[in-house]
Amino acid sequence: MNSQIQGKRALVTGGNKGIGFAICQGLLQAGFEVIIAARSLDKAKAAIQKLPANASVRAVELDVTDDNSIHRAAEQLSQDGLDVLVNNAGVYPDQGVNILNVSRSILQQAMSTNTFGPIHVTQAFLPLLQKAKLARVINVSSGYGELGGLSADVPSYCLSKLALNGATIMLAEALQSQGIAFYAMCPGWVKTDMGGENAPRSPEQGADTAIWLATEASPDLSGKFFRDRQEISY
Incomplete structure (x- = not known):
């Protein structure tokens, strides 16, 4: 446990399973108080068990596609500061479609969760982040969001993560004067409900870079994109 981190608070969206839960575990081990955010309070409480x-962990209900849910969670936690926000919640709705036949509803689902969710969560929790010294926000993105990683067979996920990377750059610029660092990271192909059983990486391996960004990375790296603790290109 890092004595400099003790007493700091982190919130992880989609923190009840997969990479999000592994991030919560790593942040707890580092000394953070962790708030597990999930679409239902029961799911968050089940993860705590x-x-x-x-x-040192709490549960909060937060559906990143529902602005009312986002604002209720922010209001519930409004008396506290927030040192780290991890925008981890995401969906991968592209099974059996490609860019030539993907429906508007699938594109909207991916964008609402993977792009608009992190933007609106950041907006809602900004007053809490402003209470902290050197707050950090981490967007869990993907190599599918790199310009060189786009795939016609993964249309909505690729476009939503590409847009999330763009949002990371803009948010980092907008928050620079407030001393809030903003990063994007790619966890790699991880064995989760989303990644499937054939994925080569464990959730703990996928979570490592996010934990590093939350605890050790320089604020001067704000606006950058990382994989395996190394900067990669957008």
Whole structure:
């Protein structure tokens, strides 16, 4: 546990399973108080039951596609500061479609969750982040969001993560004067409900860069994109 981190608070969207849950575990081990945000309070509380009984962790209901849910969560936590926000919640709705036949509804689902969600969560929690010294926000993106990684067979996910990377650049610029660092990271292909059983990486391996960005990375790297703790190109 890092004594400089002790007493700091982090919120992870989609923190009840997969990479998000692994990020929560790593942040707890680093010394953070962690807030697990999930679409239902029951899911968040169920995740807490998998953690040590003495873990400094709370649950909050937060659906990143629902502005009312986002604002209720921010209001519920408004008395506290927030040192780290991890925008992890995401969807991958592209099974059986490509860029030639993907429906508007699938594109809207991906954009609403993977792009607009992190933007609106950041907006809602900005007053809490402003209370912290050197707050950090981490967007969990993907190599599918790199210009060189776009795939016609993964249309909505690629476009939503490409847009998320653009939002990261703009948010980093907008928040620079406030001392809030903003990063994007790619966890790689991870064995989760989204990644599937054939994925080569564990959730812990996927979470490592996010934990590093939350704890060790220089604020001077704000606006950059990372994989395996190394900067990569957008």
